[in-house]
Amino acid sequence: MIKNINVALIGNPNTGKTSVFNALTGLNQKVGNYPGITVEKKQGSCRLDRVTKARILDLPGTYSINASSMDESVVVELLLNKNNPDYPDVAVVVTEVENLKRNLLLFTQIKDLEIPTVLLINMSDQMQRKGIKIDMEKLEEKLNTKVVLVSTRRNSGVDQLKQILVEYRSISTTPLMNPKEIDPTYFENLEKAFPNQSLYKLWLVITQDVNFMQLERKKVEDTTHFKTQTKTYLKKLQQRETIKRYQMINQILKATYEVNRKEAKDLRIQLDNIMIHKFWGYAIFFLILLMIFQAIFEWSSVPMDMIDSSFAQLSEWIKNQMPAGILTDLLAEGVISGLGGIVIFIPQIAFLFLFISVLEETGYMSRVVFLMDRGLRRFGLSGKSVVPLISGTACAIPAVMATRNIENWKERLITILVVPFTTCSARLPVYLILIALVIPDGRLLGFNYQGLTLMGLYFLGFLMAILSASVLNNFLKSPNKSYFVVEMPNYKLPLLKNVLLTVWEKTRSFVIEAGKIILAISILLWFMASFGPGKNFSNAEQIITQEYADQPIEPEVLECKIAAFKLENSYIGVLGKTIEPLIRPLGYDWKIGIALISSFAAREVFVGTLATIYSVESDTQETIKNRMAGEKRKNGLPRFNLATGISLMLFYAFAMQCMSTLAIVKKETNSWKWPTIQLFSMTLIAYLAALLAYQMLK
Amino acid sequence: MLPLHQLAPGQKAIIESIETESLPLKLIEMGCLPGNEIALLYWAPFRDPLYLRIEEVHLAIRKEVAQHIMVKPLVDD
Known part of the structure; x- marks a missing residue:
């Protein structure tokens, strides 16, 4: 008899959570969507031992359980709903050895949900270089759980993790913090209103929409009659909770974690001096953009031509091989040409995501967001709109999906609304034939008229996107206030496996x-x-x-x-x-x-x-x-x-x-x-x- | 004591007080709390957004948020 258990991977962005997921599941993963929204749902399976199989759910990266974006709200919605078939038997909080303190905030929140919660400290290969020492035994005792050191680069610790998951029942589910510490009166009243329920869960249900307003959300418990406090007051309590948690974490780390900080010798400063330089920063970004366009339009054209002609041949072949009739026509002209119309975009989409995932994996994308934010904000967009706008030149569909990490609803909506103006690759054949038909073949200052027209159309697309964004900016009212906070991760070499898996998934879902x-x-x-x-x-x-x-x-x-x-x-x-x-x-x-x-x-x-x-x-x-x-x-x-x-x-x-x-x-x-x-x-x-x-x- | 955005790039400071009303919870969760060390590393052009280090966390925020964080500059040692 094989026993199945549900495992949820939870963690801050940039902790290598996806690498851990890939290490556990390899190609045994599938990506879908959460019902009703297009937040990616990554699931995989992994054999833990002879009799236990784990269904592993890689939840979207989140800084805390208090959601401030659509991706993050998926996490809290799942963890608050015991009836969800994906509700985890055991949670693994993935943290990074260098940012343990901040990462532990999320760990303590998850642990307080009374789910068996394992602490995974990733990138343990960096410990020696950064002069970090951890007293594992003491840490396990203080956090009242199992702690495992993992390095996905060196492939160490994964077996130990599997062993811990098999024995998840032995992990304590006692919360680390009593919510009454935050505000005794408030929580005592809450307890009176809902006896025999987890106070912390109730608290999360009540505050779920304080930081991030969604248009619709499922109510886990009906707490509507307990909205006795203003949003401002609730937010104050959330802050007090954060402070309390950090106090607790500081005490724990003081006894277990040691850093010998000899001036960190990482590349961050040297690279940042160039990458976000007033001039060179933009020049580099411009060059990278040129390269992406080059890939989308030049390199992709070879496989695209091949796809184009092979679908045409396939269609002919079917017409010749099958008996003439309505079914043959449907197959040859309806279905095959329809399929060809999709497959033809695969090379461009794949190249696009290859670049985007490399830029994201290396940490460079955050620098672009930093550089572009001010300029785009004038039009009601955000630095985070850059990726969607670039993606839009291949296809608006992945571009619209790429807006998910924009926390501000208004900025996100404007980005979604204007992205289809950017010149997607489906317009290109139309432009090419029209240009060839009506634009004369002359030259202006050495530039070909036809080329100039095409370039003009691309500019026109961007211009229209920006213009309509600023019009929308004046008309739309923002239902919630949310702010721009972007982590600037350290630069690192991208893991090939992660990049290729991203390209594969994105292309497939497209x-x-x-x-x-x-x-x-x-x-x-x-x-x-x-x-x-x-x-x-x-x-x-x-x-x-x-x-x-x-x-x-x-x-x-x-x-x-x-x-x-x-x-x-x-x-x-x-x-x-x-x-x-x-x-x-x-x-x-x-x-x-x-x-x-x-x-x-x-x-x-x-x-x-x-x-x-x-x-x-x-x-x-x-x-x-x-x-x-x-x-x-x-x-x-x-x-x-x-x-x-x-x-x-x-x-x-x-x-x-x-x-x-x-x-x-x-x-x-x-x-x-x-x-x-x-x-x-x-x-x-x-x-x-x-x-x-x-x-x-x- | 001065608002964060008035630091010079490269300058370190201690967070004195935060106007909790005007700050996103996420920023506080990333360690933007009184008593913690903060450094302004870079400005984007037009001095906005700001690239910061709070304890060991590196992040960028906009000026409109930074002005709600009061800091006490540290004298260079």
């Missing part, structure tokens, strides 16, 4: 999250393009064949003409014609209208749709790319003049045409309000900008 929506819409669009009302659609073949009966025409060309005629009379064609009056002032016809509608699956679908509509003569081997090239040769089409081209570029720059992003915004903000506002206001801006451009240039 494929799943965005994938379902893109796939669903692709199938829907395929359906709308493959069926149509009325006789014109069902008799397309006959009509066109008759029309060209007396002309010499190659069968392939004829087939294209039929396809185009079918599309014109399909549901989506009818829809395109319906919206034509609305988009005519922008310089578009119903054909572009169809492409605009199908862009809701993903913007780059624009190109493929146009290729079909203009019935590009294609032989079977052709990929979407070549179809684009074919499109370019038809430069003479009056429809694509400069005015229409610029108008379309502006429309794509500003419009909210991505269902997946809207879905993720709904999830992150927990309401339909914000994605709706985003959809309508962005699309309105796009419409007006395109209208103005077309009317002025025409």
Whole structure:
């Protein structure tokens, strides 16, 4: 019989908690989301001994149990809810040997929840170098639990930890502090109101939203009738609690912990002198940004081209191998092209997260936050908005998810709302083909017009993000006050294993999250393009064949003409014609209208749709790319003049045409309000900008 | 005694008092408590945010928060 136990890993950020998790679980981990929110839920399993298996939950990093961000509130919600299937049998608080004092604050809080709590002191390989000595026996006695020294770099202590976890029942659950020490009267009243309950847990339930207001939260216990004190008073008590805990910790450490501080010889000061230098700091950041863009646009293009052509081949192959019919069409044109539309982004997303996780692991990202905070704050953003804004140039979906560690609700919301303006990679194919069509091939001061236009569109995206942020900043009211506190961790070399696992997880969750929506819409669009009302659609073949009966025409060309005629009379064609009056002032016809509608699956679908509509003569081997090239040769089409081209570029720059992003915004903000506002206001801006451009240039 | 943001970079001080109303709990939990040693390490341009060391914890806060922390500078030894 295998016995399963629940183990929760809890700890401050930057303590190497994830390394411990990786050391325990290896690849036996899966990442999901907590219900309703997109805080990452990392779970793994680990065999402790012959008969015991542990389900290990890696909780989001938190400085204390008093949550001040969405990530942190997950921790307290779990630990207060015994009925949660993930409620731990035993908790492991991961601490770092150098910052033991601060880390112990969280330990004492968890221990007081009456959960068996193991203290794990990580990075023990640093002890000698930093002159740290710990009296383990005494520490175990004072904390009334098991303490284990671990070094994930040297792979030591993990077996000992497993042994301790097996014997978790022997760990005392007696709290370290009596809450009555904080304020005798308050807690005695509380005890009278709720006899036989853990005072500390009650206290946490009451104060759960003092520091961080969530829009919705589950009530663990109904304490609404015990809100006898003001928030200010409760906050005072929380501070008193913190002071009391530190007094206790200081006493414990005095007897057990010794540091021989010979001027710490770490690299922090030398590196910080450069990394946050008034000039060099920004120069380095700019260079790193250039490198990230280089990776996203240059290096990724090789695998992306490969993916593009192999999906096109797969689609052809299916068409040739399977019996012709509706199912084959659905598979080849709906499902495969939908899947291709997701997979094509994997190289860029993977590169992006490779850079971001290296920058975070090394501790550099906090320096960027420090450097950028002042400048971005003017627009209602925060230094922590930098990562989302950079991520947005690959895809808005991971960018929106990257806003989770912004504590201030208003700053976070503004970041989420403006991020879709940054030029995501799905816009790139649209821009490229439009630029090739309408921008002449000349040079200005040695710079190519086409290149300048593309760069201008990127700047325009950032500019629009910043501008709309400052507009929102004036309109939004902040429901809670929360402050900017950023830990500046020491620089360290990233662990390859951690980096690769992050890249793997993030990419995977992107494929799943965005994938379902893109796939669903692709199938829907395929359906709308493959069926149509009325006789014109069902008799397309006959009509066109008759029309060209007396002309010499190659069968392939004829087939294209039929396809185009079918599309014109399909549901989506009818829809395109319906919206034509609305988009005519922008310089578009119903054909572009169809492409605009199908862009809701993903913007780059624009190109493929146009290729079909203009019935590009294609032989079977052709990929979407070549179809684009074919499109370019038809430069003479009056429809694509400069005015229409610029108008379309502006429309794509500003419009909210991505269902997946809207879905993720709904999830992150927990309401339909914000994605709706985003959809309508962005699309309105796009419409007006395109209208103005077309009317002025025409 | 002076507010924290008036220290010069590199200067050390002892935290004298904090205006608890205006400080985030997180900062206090990171050790921003009277009696602890604090050092201003760097400023970002426009002297905001501030890069601090409180005991062994390194962190950055904004000026608007720093002005609620009163400190007594230590004479260099």
